[in-house]
Amino acid sequence: MINPIEYGDRPYALELALGGAQLEHRAFDMHVLEPYRNDPRFSYQTNDISGQINVKSGDLGLKESEEVYLRSGFCYDDDENRYVAVFRWDLFKLSSDVQRMWKMREANKITRLHPDYFRNAIMGDFAQHYSMYEAFGRELRVINQISVALGRPNLFRQDYVENRPRGFEALLRPTLKEFNDFVRVLDSMISDNINLKFFQDDVPLERDVERKDGKVQVERKGSIKVLQEWIERRFRPKDKAPMEEMFATFREIRRLRNKPSHTPTEDEFSIEIAANQRDLMKRAYGAVRLLRLVLANHPGAGAVKVDEHLADGRIWTI
DSSP states (O other), X not given: OOOGGGGTTOHHHHHHHTTOOTTOXXXXXXXXXXXXXXXXXXXXXXXXXXXXXXXXXXXXXXXXXXXXXXXXXXXXXXXXXXXXXXXXXXXXXXXXXHHHHHHHTBOOOOOEEOXXXXXXXXXXXXXOSEEHHHHHHHHXXXXXXXXXXXXXXXXXXXXXXXXXXXXXXXXXXXXXXXXXXXXXXXXXXXXXXXXXXXXXXXXXXEEEEEOTTSOEEEEEOOHHHHHHHHHHXXXXXXXXXXXXXXXXXXXXXXXXXXHHHHSOOOOOBOHHXXXXXXXXXXXXXXXXXXXXXXXXXXXXXXXXXXXXXXXXXXXXXX
């Protein structure tokens, strides 16, 4: 006989005592990860499919009951809303204080594990796809390899494969501020990251602009404009729509980044913000992938090998 009172402050220990499966996952709202991501005393790592939280070494002023050593993954409901997934056995090993805190953030949703997290954690197999965040950096790397093959400097200053920027991930809390912070990071990886030395003397970097008083002043072109002019001089597809959409996506990201500075607004919370961020990231990845495919048409790019995940389109967009 189990006396629930004896487990009152350890809800997941009680579930195990009542016969709950050790490898059944529980789903939690994404913002359960915020205290660990934002606290430098914790090591917070994720590859968008799974992750882990550890307390860093040293005297950090944490109570023993606050320390967390946890492996987790992600899961989804039928609308592709993302949640944190933790197996009941891993929750059982947490302190009573931490168990109660996580219990308050448990989502009352029917969810399924991310396919590659299930493959790795349950089946003991390797992941078969990249997340679109990881693939984004790897596309930048291939583009830079093509740049070198063409005898030019890298098109992008960094590829961010090993040094992913903080915040370049699915939103932990669907707020307008978090979305704007993500857009700022994304734009810095695109327009701010374009190396104008790549274009050499092929495209003028400045243009003459006539002012209202009739005088002409020299204005520096934006990096996206320079890239568009360079590509349009060299690549003329039968269907221009995909390329137009690619540059429209780059410009939309730039516009979204500039918008908060021109029209400050109150912060807001909405599940739709998470869906909007996911859609924007899908289009951003699609745009850099198309850029890589365009550059790969150059005769000098044939020797560059493309990762089989990227070549086969094995990318998770959830």
